Amino acid sequence: MHRSTKTFFLVIAFVTLSSHELFLKSDSHFLSPNSTSEIYLLNGTFDKSENSITRDRIINAKIIGPDYLYEPTDGDYSDENNITYLKFKTGETGSYVAGISTLPRMLEMTASDFNAYLDHEGLANTLADRKKDGSIEKGAKEKYSKHVKSLLQVGDQRTDHYMAQLNYPIEFIPLNNPFAMKVGDSISFQLLSSGKPLANQTVHYSTSVPGKDAHENESSTQTNEEGVLTISPDKAGKWYVATIHMVKSTEKGVDYESNWATLTFEIK
Structure with missing residues (x-):
């Protein structure tokens, strides 16, 4: 195979694989108190959704803020142009966190x-294990x-609700309030897997x-021994941190199990 042809197919593979990512965003992460607002799921890349998420896959959806807990039902969602939308009404001023988890699917x-x-996702340990075991x-x-997960600033007052743990199999917990x-400021996050710090894990981050x-x-x-990573956003706009944690599976008919995590926020 010619080098150019091989490169072409690798690029296509990377594009296809990166399209698995899921992000929870808003047109603006700065919202008004006690007002109707909207967040949405992009199932593809940070900028384009390839398809919407069916309701039977969504679990443990919630939005947390000061004296505020919203747990949407199926009727609160709608789909348009491959994007899943969620309408809700904000509560009082504060720093909120929203989250959605999905049931597993199989990929072969x-x-x-x-x-x-x-290789593309930085899962070097899994790749090394495959080489070692043949x-x-x-x-x-x-x-x-x-x-x-997605962080939302409602009104002007900042609170620590952005740090709320949603008890997902894997999740980012911000250690500083991005709002x-x-x-140019440094923002740190702790990555938890089953509620415990996940060390030496590759994390990707970017902005539109x-x-x-x-x-x-x-x-x-990479996260350190306490599962902590730090980034310094160099421009205003919407940002994300993302990772994939993969382990060998003991389930029949399954070789690996992975949990994907993203967290989005906005810097003014």
């Missing part, structure tokens, strides 16, 4: 596609689920840039 890939996916030449069946930060998909400008870092 050839050896070459799965290995390229692992499964590097084998395809894989992966059971995956997605767990997404109190300016461009006019004329480009945010994934084209991704940077990556």
Whole structure:
């Protein structure tokens, strides 16, 4: 195979694989108190949704703020142009967190596609294990689920509700309030898996840039021994942190189980 042809297919594989990501966003993450608002799910990339999320997959959806807990029902969602929308009414002023988790689905890939996916997502340990146990030449069946969060600033008063733990299989907990930060300030997050710090995990982060998909400008870092990572957003706008945690599965007919996490916020 010619080098250019091989590169083309790898690029296509990366685009296809990155389209698995799920993000919870708002047109503006700065909202007014006691007003009708809207957040939405992009199932694809940070800038484009490939398809909506069916209601039977959504679990543990909630929005938390000061004296505020909203748990949507199926009738609160709507779909348009491959995007899933959720309308809600904000409460009093404060820093809110919204979250949605999905039930698992199965994904089956050839050896070459799965290995390229692992390499692209920084899942070096899984790739190394496949080389060590001889499964590097084998395809894989992966059971995956997605767990997404979004931070919202309602009114002017900042509160610590943005740190609320939603008890998802994997989730980011902000250690600083991004709405109190300016461009160039450092923001730290703790990554939890089953409620415990997840160390040495690759995390991607980026923001939208006019004329480009945010994934084209991704940077990556790793969590430390306490599961903490720090980024310094260098421009105003909507940002995300994202990761995939993968382990070998003991379930029959499943080779690997992965949990995907994203968290979105906005810097003024």
